[in-house]
Amino acid sequence: MTLTHLQRLEAESIHIMREVVAEADNPVMLYSVGKDSAVMLHLAMKAFYPSVPPFPLLHVDTRWKFREMYSFRDQMAEKLGMDLLVHVNPEGIEKNINPFTHGSAIHTDVMKTEGLKQALDKYGFDAAFGGARRDEEKSRAKERIFSFRTAQHRWDPKNQRPELWKLYNARKHKGESIRVFPLSNWTELDIWQYIHLENIPIVPLYYAAERPVVERDGALIMVDDERMPLKEGEVPTMKKVRFRTLGCYPLTGAVESDADTLPAIIQEMLLTKTSERQGRVIDHDSAASMEKKKQEGYF
C-alpha cells in the first residue's frame, strides 16, 4: 500500500504538531481565517483526536478583515470547541491606523507584526503555529519548519537549526519562542485538493459571487463597508468576483470569476497564469520585503 501525497503531507503535519505540544510549555495556533488556516486547523483536530487540540487559537486582528471572515471565524471556534483569542494592537486603535491613510506597509507593521508580538508576550506563548508554505515565494523555500525567535521576537537567520529526519529540536531558553510551520511542504494545489477531499469549510469569499468592487491601481478592491473612502469618480460596481487569498479587504485584490464550486476554483487555479501572491499588495511594497519583515518578527 503506497500512501498518497496528501496522506504523507497530512501525517507529517500531524507529527510536527504533536512534537510541539509534547515539548513546548504554552503553544498557540495563529488563525488568520484563510484557506491555509482552515487546513491547519483541520489537521490539528485530527492530530489530537479524540482530544480537542490542547492550545487556543489566536487571531491577530487588524479590524480591516472582510466582514464574512469575522463571522466565519467565530462560527468555527464555537463549532470546534476551541478557545479563540483575538488581539488588536491598542496603539493601532488609538492612532486609528488604517491602510488608507497610513499605507499598507505601516498598517501591516503596526497591526500585524507589532500586534502579534504583543499578543505572544501578553499570553506568554512559547510556540506559535503558522500556516506559511515554502512554495509561497523564494525566501520561504529555505525556511525551517521550526523557526527560532529571540526574546525580542527577532529572527536570527544565522542561528537557525538544521532539521534532519523527523527530529525537531524544540529546546529554548526562557523568553525565546518558536514559530512552527506545519504546512511547510504543502503547495497551493495540495491545499485545495485537501480541502476538496476532506470537505473542509472555507470562507465563502473564495467562491465567486456578485460583489461591489472598484478598480484601483489595476486591482479590484471590494467595498466591504462604509469605512472605505471612495476617490473622485469611483463608483462601486457589482461584478462576479472571488478572492484567491484573503487579508485586509482594502489590500486584497479580487479576480473576476465564475468559479462558484470547489472543483471550479481548482480548475480555474490550474488554468490560470499568475501566481497566488499577485493579489497581495504587501509584496509589491519593496523587493526584499518578506525577508525584512520576517527578521522584524512578521510570520
Added chain:
Amino acid sequence: MAHVSDLIATDIEQYLKAHEQKSLLRFITCGSVDDGKSTLIGRLLYESKMLFEDQLTAIEADSKKWGTQGDEIDFALLVDGLAAEREQGITIDVAYRFFSTDRRKFIVADTPGHEQYTRNMVTGASTADAAILMVDARKGILTQTRRHSYLMSLLGIRHIVVAINKMDLVGYSEKTFRTIVEEYSEFANQIGLTKVTFIPMSAFKGDNIITLSDKMPWYHGTTLMGYLETVEVDDTRLQRNPFRMPVQWVNRPNLDFRGFSGAIASGVIKPGDRIRVQPSGKESHVDRIVVHGGDLPQAVAGQSVTLTLTDEIDISRGDVISTVEAPAEIADQFETTLVWMHDEPLLPGRSYLLKVGTKTVTATITDIKYQVNVNTLEHTAAKKLELNAIGVCNISLDRAIAFDAYQHNKDTGGFIIIDRMSNNTVGAGLLHFALRRSQNIHMQHVDVDKSARAVTKGQKPCVLWFTGLSGAGKSTIANLVEKKLHAQGRHTYLLDGDNVRHGLNKDLGFTDTDRVENIRRIAEVSKLMVDAGLIVLTAFISPFRSERRMARELMEDGEFIEVFVDTPLSVAEERDPKGLYKKARRGELKNFTGIDSAYEQPENPEIRLDTTGLSIEAAADEVIEALKRQGILLAD
C-alpha cells in the same frame, strides 16, 4: 505534461479524483556549481508547469539581462535566489522546491554545492528517497562527485541516479558516457552503492529529461522523469520491516480513553497484534487504531495514528512500541557515525543531549575512533570533530534506549546532538550497533549503601567543587576547609592537581579535549567517594560550564556544592604564585585559562567567595557555615 492535462478543462472532477491519489517522492540533487543543477531543477519546474506567467515573464526578462544562455530561457535563474541571500549573510542550508506530474508530487531538496556542503547535504539527504548526482560529461567523475556519493551512501539513500549532464557539449558521445559509467561503477562498488542508474542528458536542451532524445539513439534506458515517477518510495519499503512506533504523546481526553499517538516508523499494525513497549519490555495487544473519522483496520509506515491497548500499562513519550516478533534492540552504549554541524567543535567527554525518535537522553562521546576524510575516504586519528567533520565515535548514554541500526530504520537509528548550554543542534548521527560491554555490564546491587555509610560518620556526603582562575586561591582555601573539617572529626578527601594530574590523569594535557576528560574523571572519582560517604573537596580551574554541569548531574540533588572562588583576572595575574601567567603571556604556555583559553563563570554557584575582600581564614569559615546551613554536618 502535468497540468496541461485536458481533463482540467473537460472533467475537473475526474482530474481531482486521479490527482488526489498521487504518491510523493522526495529527492535531493547534488552537484557542484557548474554541473547544471539549477538548470535541471528549473527545467523540471518549467516542464511540470509549476511556473506562472508572471514568474515566467520575470525570468525571461532576467534571462536577457543576466542569463548565460543567449536568447533562450536560463532556467537556473529560477532557483538561484540563493546567491543573493548569501550576500545578505543568511545561512542557507537547504532550499525545498515542489513540482508534480500526473503520477507523483515531488519535493526537491536543493543544497548549495560548496561551503557547508557536508552539513547541508546530510540535512537534505536525511529525508530523501532518492538522489540525483550531477556529473558534467566534459569533466567526468570529480572529487566532489565522490564526496557526494559517500554522503549519499552514508545516509542510506537507496536509489541513486547519476545524471551525466551536458551531453550536448560532448557531441552526444556514447563513448564518453560509457567511460564515465565504468569509472563510477567501480567507485560505487567500493563504497557499497548498489542501485545506481545512469542517464545521459542535457538539462539545458531537455534531452532525456521528459522524453527520450533522438540525439542519443544508442541510449535505451529510462528518462529522468520516467525514473522519478516510478522509483520506490522509502515509506513503502519500510512497510515490510518490523513494526515500530516511537510514542510522541499520550492522548487522555478523559478517564475512559488512553491512547498513544505517534508516527509509524516501520511495518504494519492491526488491532489484535501483540506489541512490546520498549525499553520497559511490557507486552500487550493493540485494541484500536484511532483516527479522526473512524477507527482504521490497519495502519502502515508513514502514517500518524493513535493506538489503544488491551491492557493498562505505563507508557510515556519516548517509549517505542514494537512488534513482539522482532522487537528493537536495547542498549546504552553504541558505535555511531557522527556528522558535526557547529562552529564549536565536538569534545569527547563533554555531556550533550541526544534525541532519537521521540526520546531525549544525556550522551557522552567516549571515544573518537577515527575521522573520515570525505574527499579521499581515508581514516585519520582525531581528538575532536570540527564543523563538517565526520567521525566514527563511541557514545555512552545515561540510560538504555530502544533502537535499530540506522541502515535498517532511519527513524529509530538516526539522532541529533543538542548542546546543553546553547540548545543548538550541533551534530547528527547514525547508530550502528550496541557495544558488547553495554549489553553485559549490569549495576551490581549492594546492601550497604551510601546513606548507611554516611550515617556512621555523622555527615551527609557531598562534593565541594571549587572553581576559579589559576591563582584564585582554590587549593589554599580548600586545604584550610579540609583541615577545619578534619579537626571536627569529619571524614574528607581533597582532590587537587597534585594528586590527580600526576597519577590518574597523567596522560592528559591542557587542550580543550583533555580538560573535558580531566574533569570527567575527577567527577566520576568524586562520585565514588561520595558513594563511600565522604565529603569530597575538588580544587580545579574547571573552566567550562558544561563540565561542571555534567559533574553536578552525576550527583544526587543537594550533593553538589559549587564554590566559586571569585578572583578577577588582574588580581590572580598579579599574585601569580607559580609564575604561570608570566609564562603564558610570553607564549611559553599554551591554552592557559584566562589568557588564551576561556573561563566560563558559574551562573548560580551555591557559594561565592570574593577573595579580594576576604581573608583565607574568613573564606574557609564561610564555607563551613554554608555546610552547616545545608545540613551536611549532622551531629555538630
